[in-house]
Every structure is written in C-alpha cells, then in structure tokens.
C-alpha cells in the first residue's frame with residue numbers, strides 16, 4: 001500500500017538530517033514541507049522565543065516537528081510532555097524525536113488529552129506547567145484549557161501558546177482567553193505554515 005505523508009516525512013528526515021542534530025531535523029522537515037508535500041507542522045515562521053520553560057505540555061504532536069523545535073531549546077533537567085491521539089502519528093513522532101537525539105527531554109504519550117490532563121500529577125509528578133502549546137483538534141482547545149484550570153495545572157504566569165487561531169481557526173477559544181479576566185492575551189500574526197494564507201499564534205498568560 002502507498003506510504004503515508006508522515007512516513008514520507010520521516011524518510012526525508014532520516015535521509016537529509018544528521019542524527020543527534022535537532023536543527024538539521026527541523027531544516028529537513030521545513031524543506032520537505034516547502035518543496036515536497038505540505039504538512040500541518042507549525043512551520044518556520046510562527047515563532048515565539050522569549051520563553052524559558054522548565055515544564056512544557058504540548059497538545060498534538062503530529063510528526064514531532066514542534067516538539068523538536070521546543071525541546072531543543074530546553075535547559076538540562078527541563079521536560080516536555082507531548083500528547084498525541086493518533087497512534088500512526090505517534091509512531092512517526094517517536095522516531096523523529098529520537099533522530100534529533102531529544103528522547104531524554106521528551107515524553108510522548110499516546111491517548112486523548114481529556115484522559116491524560118487529569119493524570120499529570122499522579123502519573124508524571126507535574127504540579128503545574130510553565131508553557132502549554134495547543135496544536136491539536138481545534139474544538140479541544142477550549143475544553144482542555146478549562147480542564148487544565150480545573151486540574152490546577154496552570155499557575156500565575158503559565159503561558160498558553162495556541163497555533164492556528166485563524167486557520168483553521170479556534171473562535172470559541174479566542175473569545176474565552178481574550179475576554180476572561182484570568183488571562184492576558186495577545187496575537188502574533190503570521191501565515192499558515194508554508195503558505196501565504198493568514199494564520200497566527202495566540203499567547204495567553206494565566207493570571208491565576
């Protein structure tokens with residue numbers, strides 16, 4: 001049977017990137033997405049770098065591109081937990097993360113975000129997160145944010161970074177974080193990865 005796009009993306013990484021070199025993995029995926037096949041990676045334009053998180057939660061791993069982008073910047077001892085619902089995507093992402101040599105900083109968990117968010121404390125020993133990157137199903141951004149609030153996983157200053165707030169768009173989430181007194185929110189205008197379509201990131205700081 002024909003290979004899948006994630007499988008072809010992984011092949012491109014194994015062919016063009018150097019083992020243990022996260023930047024070469026990122027460049028190989030960017031090249032694949034620009035010149036071979038578009039894929040729903042956050043891309044090389046949507047960037048917010050002034051953060052220095054120790055404990056990071058990523059919702060929606062896909063092939064691990066944003067996982068590598070974030071984890072490569074983490075200081076020793078810092079950890080990134082990434083949740084992926086789709087088993088096929090998770091299998092590819094594990095290999096991309098390993099190729100980048102970042103498996104010691106990253107824990108990839110297969111399953112639904114609503115099942116795993118309530119288990120962060122007892123299963124991973126995580127009290128609160130410093131940064132949460134939302135890039136999974138767009139209709140899960142708002143319910144999962146409310147769930148993280150209810151589970152006490154957000155602290156004063158926790159940063160929520162949401163991808164695709166324009167395309168495909170997350171109107172209910174945007175309305176919430178922009179109107180809630182518990183968040184200070186701002187929009188980073190950009191483009192949908194590898195295209196000219198408008199998209200952007202919403203950065204929302206939890207005020208406690």
Ligand SMILES: O=C(CSCCNC(=O)c1cc(-c2ccc(F)cc2)cc(O)c1O)c1ccc(O)c(O)c1
Nearest residue numbers: 040041042060085086135136137138163164167168
């Ligand atoms: O795909 C999922 C849900 S997670 C991926 C969410 N991310 C997106 O959907 C996403 C989409 C776009 C985008 C796509 C087409 C466009 F024309 C424009 C934009 C861009 C992004 O940056 C994204 O992050 C899944 C889960 C479990 C399964 O079993 C399964 O088959 C599939």
Ligand SMILES: [Mg+2]
Nearest residue numbers: 042135163164
């Ligand atoms: Mg996205």
